[in-house]
Amino acid sequence: MLTAKVIDHIWSTRKAESLNGLKFMLVEVMGGKDAGKRMVVADIISAGVGDRVIVTFGSAARRMLRNDEIPVDAAIVGIIDEDCTGFETREA
Amino acid sequence: MLTAKVIDHIWSTRKAESLNGLKFMLVEVMGGKDAGKRMVVADIISAGVGDRVIVTFGSAARRMLRNDEIPVDAAIVGIIDEDCTGFETREA
Amino acid sequence: MLTAKVIDHIWSTRKAESLNGLKFMLVEVMGGKDAGKRMVVADIISAGVGDRVIVTFGSAARRMLRNDEIPVDAAIVGIIDEDCTGFETREA
Amino acid sequence: MLTAKVIDHIWSTRKAESLNGLKFMLVEVMGGKDAGKRMVVADIISAGVGDRVIVTFGSAARRMLRNDEIPVDAAIVGIIDEDCTGFETREA
Amino acid sequence: MLTAKVIDHIWSTRKAESLNGLKFMLVEVMGGKDAGKRMVVADIISAGVGDRVIVTFGSAARRMLRNDEIPVDAAIVGIIDEDCTGFETREA
Numbered sequence: 001m002l003t004a005k006v007i008d009h010i011w012s013t014r015k016a017e018s019l020n021g022l023k024f025m026l027v028e029v030m031g032g033k034d035a036g037k038r039m040v041v042a043d044i045i046s047a048g049v050g051d052r053v054i055v056t057f058g059s060a061a062r063r064m065l066r067n068d069e070i071p072v073d074a075a076i077v078g079i080i081d082e083d084c085t086g087f088e089t090r091e092a
Numbered sequence: 093m094l095t096a097k098v099i100d101h102i103w104s105t106r107k108a109e110s111l112n113g114l115k116f117m118l119v120e121v122m123g124g125k126d127a128g129k130r131m132v133v134a135d136i137i138s139a140g141v142g143d144r145v146i147v148t149f150g151s152a153a154r155r156m157l158r159n160d161e162i163p164v165d166a167a168i169v170g171i172i173d174e175d176c177t178g179f180e181t182r183e184a
Numbered sequence: 185m186l187t188a189k190v191i192d193h194i195w196s197t198r199k200a201e202s203l204n205g206l207k208f209m210l211v212e213v214m215g216g217k218d219a220g221k222r223m224v225v226a227d228i229i230s231a232g233v234g235d236r237v238i239v240t241f242g243s244a245a246r247r248m249l250r251n252d253e254i255p256v257d258a259a260i261v262g263i264i265d266e267d268c269t270g271f272e273t274r275e276a
Numbered sequence: 277m278l279t280a281k282v283i284d285h286i287w288s289t290r291k292a293e294s295l296n297g298l299k300f301m302l303v304e305v306m307g308g309k310d311a312g313k314r315m316v317v318a319d320i321i322s323a324g325v326g327d328r329v330i331v332t333f334g335s336a337a338r339r340m341l342r343n344d345e346i347p348v349d350a351a352i353v354g355i356i357d358e359d360c361t362g363f364e365t366r367e368a
Numbered sequence: 369m370l371t372a373k374v375i376d377h378i379w380s381t382r383k384a385e386s387l388n389g390l391k392f393m394l395v396e397v398m399g400g401k402d403a404g405k406r407m408v409v410a411d412i413i414s415a416g417v418g419d420r421v422i423v424t425f426g427s428a429a430r431r432m433l434r435n436d437e438i439p440v441d442a443a444i445v446g447i448i449d450e451d452c453t454g455f456e457t458r459e460a
Contacts, residue, residue: 001224001258003194003210008178010095012146014137015170016156024146024170026095026179028124032212032222038124038179040093040146045198054196054208054224056257058150058242064200064255071156071169073148074093077255078199078208086192087210087222100362102279104330106321107354108340116330116354118279118363120308130308130363132277132330150334163340163353165332166277185408185442187378187394216396216406229382238380238392238408240441242426248384248439261439262383262392270376271394271406284454286371288422290413291446292432300422300446302371302455304400314400314455316369316422334426347432347445349424350369 003030003080003087006051010040018070025076027055031087041074052080052088095122095172095179098143102132110162117168119147123179133166144172144180187214187264187271190235194224202254209260211239215271225258236264236272279306279356279363282327286316294346301352303331307363317350328356328364371398371448371455374419378408386438393444395423399455409442420448420456 004027012024022042029037030052041055042065053076061075062068080087096119104116114134121129122144133147134157145168153167154160172179188211196208206226213221214236225239226249237260245259246252264271280303288300298318305313306328317331318341329352337351338344356363372395380392390410397405398420409423410433421444429443430436448455 001208001256003222003224009176010146010179011173011176012170013173015146016137018155019169024093026123031210033218033220034125034222036125038095038126040095045200054194054199056255058257059152060243060246060255060257062152062155063202063246063253069155071148071152071167072093073150073152075255077203078196081195081197084193084195087194101360102330102363103357103360104354105357107330108321110339111353116277118307126309128309130279130310132279151336154336154339161339163332163336163351164277165334165336185392185440187406187408215394217402217404218406229384238378238383240439242441244427244430244439244441247386247430247437259439261387262380265379265381268377268379271378285452286422286455287449287452288446289449291422292413294431295445300369302399310401312401314371314402316371335428338428338431345431347424347428347443348369349426349428 001054001056004028004053004055005030006047006049006053008049016071031089039074041076042072043076045076047076047079054078054080093146093148096120096145096147097122098139098141098145100141108163123181131166133168134164135168137168139168139171146170146172185238185240188212188237188239189214190231190233190237192233200255215273223258225260226256227260229260231260231263238262238264277330277332280304280329280331281306282323282325282329284325292347307365315350317352318348319352321352323352323355330354330356369422369424372396372421372423373398374415374417374421376417384439399457407442409444410440411444413444415444415447422446422448
């Protein structure tokens, strides 16, 4: 999993029917050498813009959505507690 | 998933038989540290050159194509709405 | 798998219910060109901050947790012996 | 999938028994930010050195080989038509 | 798959029980833009330090080990013949 910050919503009207009703967010990786990578993730735990989250990838994302037929490869699995901050520094 | 821009069609006459009739597009990652990576993706939602799209990877791409036997590892799952633009900036 | 150093705990109160009771650690890749990448991994073998560990990714991480339904894509599979040090140098 | 150029054959006499008879090629990614990455891929559609090809990764590669038990994670799925050239430029 | 050079053994006494008896090696990617990346791989074909090998990743590695329950995501599938050398150059 990666730690990332929620940047914005991503809106897509023309999309796979199976994605209807699913919320997509743009996140940016925080901390370490990969800081600054952006990706689109599904969110079912009501994360908001500015939240720092844990993102899971691949088939694990479909486990988060409890639906193995959905074409999603990244999902938020947790919101990081506010007093947990050590991971944010970029590589020295 | 990643946000990407559709650059061109990719034509391949000599290919796996199971890929016949499937449309392949060249896309380039938009925004963040990975901006500028290119990949080939399957498209079944009629994306066009210039469209900004959401791409899914791995086994999730086969979910998009509703065919788990096809040798495809990337597919467009949605076309990003035109008024959704915040994701395009490259890493500061 | 990658060799990494355990940097800190990651705390998340609002998370997927299936992750309750699971310990998450922040690790940083050691050695080679990827040194400095950070990721969040599940730990069920009681690794501590400062330990050097082997991390496995993808569906293999769920094998480590012996639960294929959990939305986790990275897990510690071993703690590297203290007298094993050759892997730590960054790319020359 | 990625677009790549076939660079050479890779010969391995001591290898997994299940790989006997399978042809392995060294390819190099063409175009975009990842241009210059090299990988070893299985080929069952008779690609030759110098051909520009589409490569698929992960479990999708086993779909190409129509054998889910083989330890292969990359395979050529198509040879790109000669008059298809737009993808070759490296990131500006 | 990637071409890599075997650098050293990796020793881990405290590890997943299912990994007992399995040999882990540190390898470094050879050739191309990714040269210098290091990873830990399982070896069941008796590769030695200094050997140049082909490494497979993800669920394919479990195919190499013929055990889908083992938490391993990378394995050596072949030792490259000594007279096969073209892949070793780093990106020009």
